[in-house]
Structures are given as C-alpha cells and as structure tokens.
Amino acid sequence: MSDLKPPYQSSSNGDLIIRTSEGIEYHVHKFLIANMSPIFADMLPIPQPVAGPEPTKPVVDVTEPMHIWSAILDLCYFQEAAFEDPSGTVETVQALLEAGKKYEMCAVTSRARRALLHPPFLACHPLSVYALACAYQLEDVARRAARETLSLPPVPPFVPGFELISVRTLCHLFDYRKACASAACDALSLARGRIQPWMQESGCWESVRFSCGDRNCPLLRARLDEKVHGIWKTKEYPQALVEYLERLCEKLNGEVRPSLATSPDLLMAFIGSATTACPKCAVKVAGSIVPFSTATECMIERCISGITLEFEPSL
Secondary structure, eight states: TTTTOOOOOOTTTTSSSEEOOOOOOOEEEEHHHHHHHHHHHTTTSSOOOOOOOOOOOOEEEESSHHHHHHHHHHHHHHGGGSSSSOOOHHHHHHHHHHHHHHHHOHHHHHHHHHOOOOOOHHHHHHHHHHHHHHHHHHHHHHHHHHHHHGGSSSSOOOOOOHHHGGGGHHHHHHHHHHHHHHHHHHHOOOGGOOOOOHHHTTSSSSSOOOOOOOOOOOEEEEEEEEEEEEEEEEEEEEHHHHHHHHHHHHHHHTTOOGGGGOHHHHHHHHHHHHHHHOGGGGHHHHHHHHHHHHHHHHHHHHHHTTOOOOOOOOO
C-alpha cells in the first residue's frame, strides 16, 4: 500500500496541471483545488494562454516547490489522514503558512498550525513558532510558544522567523518573560521578614520549621514573622530555607521554569546545609523540604499562568 503513488502524480488523473517551481507537474481535479482555494476558484475559468498545440489540460505555474504542493495536495485528496505526523522544518511550515495565506487555503493554514503545536516541534523551536504565529496572526499558538520560551536563556539567538516580525513584537516576548519572573519572585519573597500567605496555606510551611529541641542546636536560624489568628508573630526558621528561596529567585531570573523549585542542586544545598550543622535535625530535613518545594513549584506555575502575553500581529 505504501508503494502506491498519490493520484495527482499520475498523468491520467485530473483535468488541471499544477507545475511547481522545479517544473514537476501534478495532475489534479479542478473542483478539488477550487473547493480548497477561492483564488483558484476565480482563476480556473479564465482561458489559459498556450503556445503551439493546445494541451489537453490547462497548466498553472506556481512559485512553491514540489514538497509544499505535495503537502497541499495530500490534504486536498486525503484530508486529515495524510497528516497524522505533522512534523517538518521551520522553513517548510513557514512555506505552508505563506501558501495558505497566498491562496486563501484555510485548510493549509490549519495544517501548518497543527505542525507548530506538535509537542516535539514546539519544544525544539519555540522562538521560531512564536515568530511565525505572530507573523501569520495565530494568537493561541503565539501564547503557547511564549510559555515554552521561558525555559530558554534570557537573550535568545536569532532564529528562522525573526525576520518576519518587528522589534516591538519581540519586545512583547521579553516583557512577558520579565513579568513572569517578577510575579514568581514576588511570590517567593520574604520581604520585611514575613512569610507569604500561600506558604502557610500550602500546609507545608510548618513542617519546614523543624527543630531537634536542643537549646544549643548549632543550626543557623532566621527570625521570620507569620500571621497566627490575624496577629503577626515572630518564629525561627532554618536559615537554609531563606537561602533556598533566594537561590531559587536567582535561577528564575535566568530561566523562568517552575521545575527549578524541585531541582536536585537546590534541594541538596538545603539538606546539606542543615544536616552538616546539626545531625540531630537531619532526620526531619529531607521530609520537610520535598513537600515544600513541590508546593513552591505549583505556586510558580500559578504565577506564570496569571501573566498574559501582549499579542500583536506583525503582518
């Protein structure tokens, strides 16, 4: 079955020839291509200029290469069955978007949109997906791509697609990233020596305030205020916890990634600091930081989800 050629590759098929930029001829049915594209629907009734003997089929020369028209005609003939694997290069997807716009083929644009949102493609090319989405007015795709770019370094490289968007459109992405990082760090801040309400509400905060009960415990502690029955009270917490939150904020200013909260290096730094100072406290250390860091990861995700990208189409 896989050896069968698509019907448009057979000269006995169709009543129209589409000739690609390489000179490859595809034999298609007028009604199918006209049904997909109003541009072709308006163009096909016009008599075709000919030189020499009149061809048996009218010919339409197009500027796109054969692999783009193969994708278009596969969609035309096979519908969704031909696009179970919407993979491809950035350049291919861009060419499909341009063809969809040029010939007003909504089905082609939809196919390209699927390719942009294909998880492996999006994960590999988030900046290009953002640029193409802005260039071709795909707002939902742009927002998904912007979210994916948060795990990249703060200064992105020039990637395919950037030539299609304005500096202002790119600045919207930078502003979005900055707002996400700021919201996350604000939620982790122990400003004025007070813990955040969500930390108490998570149910994990109290477990982090462990103590071996020894008055001479050498574990360094920080004095922080927490609200108890509406009244602020000062309590002592491990200094390692303050350092954990500070280091996490530093990391978030580089990569705005919720999973940083549970990264092994931060957890081990916390555990190592506490257990080295007081072996008696070691029993409670690991059991306290793991649920707290998980709650912190969820909080960072909530902060990011609350930030909206300012979308501005570039074309």
